[in-house]
Amino acid sequence: MMLHIISRATAKDNGLKAYFTGKACKHGHIDLRLTSDGGCYECSRIKQRNMPNKAVKLKEWRDKNKEKVRAYNRKQNTVNGDKRRKSRLEYYYRNKESCSNAKKAWAKANPEKVALARIKRRYIEKQATVCFSNKRKIKEFYENRPKGYHVDHIVPLNNSFVCGLHVEYNLQYLPASENIKKSNKFKGVR
Numbered sequence: 001m002m003l004h005i006i007s008r009a010t011a012k013d014n015g016l017k018a019y020f021t022g023k024a025c026k027h028g029h030i031d032l033r034l035t036s037d038g039g040c041y042e043c044s045r046i047k048q049r050n051m052p053n054k055a056v057k058l059k060e061w062r063d064k065n066k067e068k069v070r071a072y073n074r075k076q077n078t079v080n081g082d083k084r085r086k087s088r089l090e091y092y093y094r095n096k097e098s099c100s101n102a103k104k105a106w107a108k109a110n111p112e113k114v115a116l117a118r119i120k121r122r123y124i125e126k127q128a129t130v131c132f133s134n135k136r137k138i139k140e141f142y143e144n145r146p147k148g149y150h151v152d153h154i155v156p157l158n159n160s161f162v163c164g165l166h167v168e169y170n171l172q173y174l175p176a177s178e179n180i181k182k183s184n185k186f187k188g189v190r
Ligand SMILES: [Zn+2]
Pocket: 025, 026, 027, 028, 029, 040, 041, 042, 043, 044
């Protein structure tokens, strides 16, 4: 129920952008590491945060000028709030297909980014397992199992790339024969 520990070399061999050692960096963060230089994710997040870029500066200005911002937004919304809402909706519906196609194309061109987003999400979910898993529901799921079916983890708990969660929403019924066939293969990534 945790991110699988792989070495940097393995990550490199598999073309992964990130890997997870389970060990703390020199600043004590337990986080993903970048395959290219072994750098810690949390460290780079902190570095980024401390770098005053445009967005940060803008936020600082907004924080200092809250009244101005509020007045501006209020004015804009009363003057053309409906218009703004309408044009936003129109844009969305007009470009619904191209938006989703662009998204798909991007995902296809960046499989390693998609995979990385997935591992990161899994990592976060792992930290949330305690809050989210419902022991009663899991028990019920096992108890209601139809004859001839196994309880299967949709994302396997023991896969070399991702590890699923022992939570009710990661469970499904599979015919016993199918479950044996499926083993721990996970087709979601690579
Ligand atoms: Zn660090």
